[in-house]
Amino acid sequence: MDPAAAERQALIERWAERHGVDAACRLAEAEELADAVEKEITPDNTVDTYAKSWRVWQRFCADARLPELEATRGSLVAFVAWMLREGQQNGKGYAPSSASTHLAAAVVGLRERGAKVSGDDQGAARAALEGLAVKLLQAGERRGRGQAVGGDIDGLRAIARACPDTLTGDRDKALTLTGFHYASRSQDPAGLLTGDVTLHPRGLVVAVLTGKTKHSVRNAKIRYADDPAICPVRAWTAYRTRLAAEHGDRWADPSTPAFVGIDRWGHVTGGMGPDSVTRAIKRISTRAGVPIAWTGHSLRIGLASVGRTKGKDGIAIADQGGWARHSRSMLGYMQRDDGWDDNASAGLT
Known part of the structure; x- marks a missing residue:
């Protein structure tokens, strides 16, 4: 059983102790409905972004030989550094804006799967990203397509x-x-x-x-x-x-x-x-x-x-x-x- 499912099961058991089995079942059904509604109203492009970013996180964990469902300050900072250094599938580094998107979406994916991600650890990774992005600019390196040209x-x-x-x-x-x-x-x-x-x-x-x-x-x-x-x-x-x-x-x-x-x-x-x-x-x-x-x-x-x-x-x-x-x-x-x-x-x- 994955961490998210285990956490849901433990919650249902606590409800059963407090309110009885029938009430716990009804509360569990309400949770399933809430999950279905959230899935239905999430835009397709957001779903695609989350899926892509989770694959980036998986590649990082495989490369660094770290467990996928363990998010620590060190692993998140290492994730950021890896993305900027070599994170793309062609071995090149991501632009800081893309790395920022992948970091945020990977944290969402971790939490959806039951992993604990503290705000402080996520903040440390974001601070590292901002600092490393400045270093890239100081080194004269420009990444990304930049802003699209405007129509006239x-x-x-x-x-x-x-x-x-x-x-x-x-x-x-x-x-x-x-x-x-x-x-x-x-x-x-x-x-x-x-x-x-x-x-x-x-x-x-x-x-x-x-x-x-x-x-x-x-x-x-x-x-x-x-x-x-x-x-x-x-x-x-x-x-x-x-x-x-x-x-x-x-x-x-x-x-x-x-x-x-x-x-x-x-x-x-x-x-x-x-x-x-x-x-x-x-x-x-x-x-x-x-x-x-x-x-x-x-x-x-x-x-x-x-x-x-x-x-x-x-x-x-x-x-x-x-x-x-x-x-x-x-x-x-x-x-x-x-x-x-x-x-x-x-x-x-």
Whole structure:
């Protein structure tokens, strides 16, 4: 019996002593229900991250010849050092941000399996990670891909011009132009249904599901653009009109996916997933000749950066993109071009 199961059994026995066997059985059933609910509401990408990080922990334990279910200050610090030194399967070290993710997820995995992990021991490992990351910077070593490039207006124009006159081209244009205007992440358009996007006399209203654990809906308003060539509202309308004309009115049903996958022969394959959105954005930007290919996060970064450049209020940007007002992550997305024109000291003297 694994430690988690043994701990649950011991808990049930204590309940039986205090409340009787029948009550203990009902409490155990309630615990099983709670476990099932937690599993059901945990996002798939979070589950994938936990599974991947647990495999990293297993590789470390095998390499260091340490027991998997014994987390001590020493083993966690050694785990961090190993990840930065050689933790990847190709023998290279992880970027500090990736190591941080794996550390946090491995601790979750340890606790799920009944292992005791103290906050002090985890804190020691995190302090070691931060200190070693500084050492890497001081040594001139840069790891990781860094922040994705942000979308911009020139890129949107190039993308709109490069989209072919096909259903796929219309979908690509609508996906990019609407996504830019509500600061989409790859999972956002993948989660949209047709009924989540409604026409308004002044544009579109997109009901975006937000939050990783506590979900809410924000209604992002997208106005008609002055330039019809890159107007997200016109692009959305053209895409949906063509989809219904070529594949039937059933795609106008509010319960159907807002953005559909389309194969090379023009067949609709169902709704797009987050990974297919990411691949599509990269393919679309590459086809348009954008200097640095965009990623699934480029549209989100782009709204923050371009909005700031255009003088939009920070609170308005936050509300449109679903950030907390004065969000640090939003401020980090507000990229500056070269630091000369957009310079706090320019023109002061």
